[in-house]
Amino acid sequence: MTLRATFLGTSGAVPTTRRAPSAVMVHREGERFLFDCGEGTQRQMMRFNTGFDVSHVFLTHLHGDHVLGLPGLLQTWDFQDRTDSLAIHCPPGSRRQLQDLITAGGHDTAFPVRIHEVTPGTVALEGEAFEIRAFETEHRTTSQGYALIEDDRKGRFMREKAEKELEIPPGRRTGSSTPASRSNSTTAGLSSPTRSSATRGPAARWCTPATPDPSTRPSRSPRSRTC
Numbered sequence: 021m022t023l024r025a026t027f028l029g030t031s032g033a034v035p036t037t038r039r040a041p042s043a044v045m046v047h048r049e050g051e052r053f054l055f056d057c058g059e060g061t062q063r064q065m066m067r068f069n070t071g072f073d074v075s076h077v078f079l080t081h082l083h084g085d086h087v088l089g090l091p092g093l094l095q096t097w098d099f100q101d102r103t104d105s106l107a108i109h110c111p112p113g114s115r116r117q118l119q120d121l122i123t124a125g126g127h128d129t130a131f132p133v134r135i136h137e138v139t140p141g142t143v144a145l146e147g148e149a150f151e152i153r154a155f156e157t158e159h160r161t162t163s164q165g166y167a168l169i170e171d172d173r174k175g176r177f178m179r180e181k182a183e184k185e186l187e188i189p190p191g192r193r194t195g196s197s198t199p200a201s202r203s204n205s206t207t208a209g210l211s212s213p214t215r216s217s218a219t220r221g222p223a224a225r226w227c228t229p230a231t232p233d234p235s236t237r238p239s240r241s242p243r244s245r246t247c
């Protein structure tokens with residue numbers, strides 16, 4: 021999974037010669053999300069080669085230093101014959117102000133623009149294996165932040181590290197040990213029956229005690245209880 025954030029503008033209130041007003045481009049697995057769109061954002065996008073194929077814009081609030089780049093960017097997309105729809109996510113109660121802003125130049129885009137008011141605490145965008153959720157922020161006007169939250173993923177089981185560094189003995193379900201090698205140690209077996217799936221499983225699954233034959237059950241070593 022690739023994730024890249026490009027800080028297009030980090031200046032507050034007014035631009036400086038070295039810094040543009042607020043805008044951050046997040047490039048996740050081929051999708052581009054633009055967070056805020058201050059004045060000159062499209063020039064920053066060209067300068068830093070972020071690409072223009074943006075599907076969603078997320079606005080933290082409607083102060084000019086966070087949104088004044090939006091009308092120009094919409095007009096550029098129109099000149100580029102964009103046909104894909106654009107979703108603009110904004111704080112609750114700001115739809116009308118945003119509509120006035122993007123139509124202030126008398127330009128009506130040929131591509132669909134959808135405005136979504138998002139309440140803090142709710143999901144603005146549900147993606148595949150991730151979501152973008154709004155959260156409340158404190159400011160002089162209604163504002164919010166956005167968190168890109170990735171779904172939990174199973175970690176890669178580092179078998180060699182488990183055995184050599186943590187001295188976790190191989191379990192019979194790993195398929196690597198012989199009965200002799202297990203005879204004096206607790207089996208920390210994997211709950212998955214195959215090696216291929218076991219090696220993909222999270223390390224925590226090592227902690228699932230195996231169920232050895234009661235007649236041959238070895239004493240449990242202290243280390244095996246530390247998982």
Ligand SMILES: [Zn+2]
Pocket residue numbers: 081083159
């Ligand atoms: Zn502000």
